[in-house]
Amino acid sequence: MQASAGTLPFDLDFSGKTALVTGAAHGIGLAISRQLRSCGARVLGLDKDADALAVAFPDAADRIVADAAAEDPVALGSRIVAEHGTIPLLVNNVGVTTPSGFLELEPADFDLVFATNLRTPWFLTRELVRALVAAETGGAILFVSSVHQAALRLHPHYSASKAAVALLVKELAHELAPHRIRVNSVAPGWIRTEDRPDPEHERELVRLIPAGRGGEPEDVARVATILLSDEACGYVTGASVTIDGGLSLHSWVMDLPGS
Secondary structure (H helix, E strand, O other), rough: OOOOOOOOOOOOOOOEEEEEEOOOOOHHHHHHHHHHHHOOEEEEEEEOOHHHHHOOOOOHHEEEOOOOOOOOOHHHHHHHHHOOOOOOOOEOOOOOOOOOOOOOOOOHHHHHHHHHHHHHHHHHHHHHHHHHHHHHOOEEEEOOHHHHHHHOOOHHHHHHHHHHHHHHHHHHHHHHHHHOOEEEEEOOOOOOOOOOHHHHHHHHHHHHHOOOEEOOOOHHHOOOOOHHOOHOOOOOOOOOEEEOOHHHHOOHHHOOOOO
């Protein structure tokens, strides 16, 4: 039986567990937050968009308004632990890019992308993990990477940041396994996160996707939730799950006449 949007074909129970989701006010982060809540978790949403966050998280106690690129991630992580205690589930979802190639890229854009995609999740995760290790409670961490961790994006700073995340996941999985902390990632392809995507652009992308449709945030949320579950994936760590409808299978052969 195929699961409908936002639902799982089986029950997972996160009752009594707290999750932190970054970039939680929109798109993939919002879908993951909703999915975890539907499974009983208390979800803390972190986002710089205060208005959208207030809509997505009606309880003010569950909202953390913060700019992942601008804030000191060590101080942010320490504050979150002080206010909310140990957090066994963490989703590092927030990410950005800028539309620049190698020759045009300015240092400010490079710094923005690496601060958001790598530096902040690195040190935010470290602060939350230190609390978990001290409490000896175990946990699960998920990074939202991208198929561009291993495929061209034509934004080399973005691809390089995601490639770094992919290897960081493996390093953390090895280092944190003795503390019963699992670390995995999902690598989405094209996911429809815009309210009104350009129809021509969407048609061109869908033409490259063997599944014949664009991805939805819920496609990522379901897999993310399963990976965070010790019940479903307690023996899975250091893994990256591609969620792209087969987009990364695309090659130049598909552009040949008659393909």
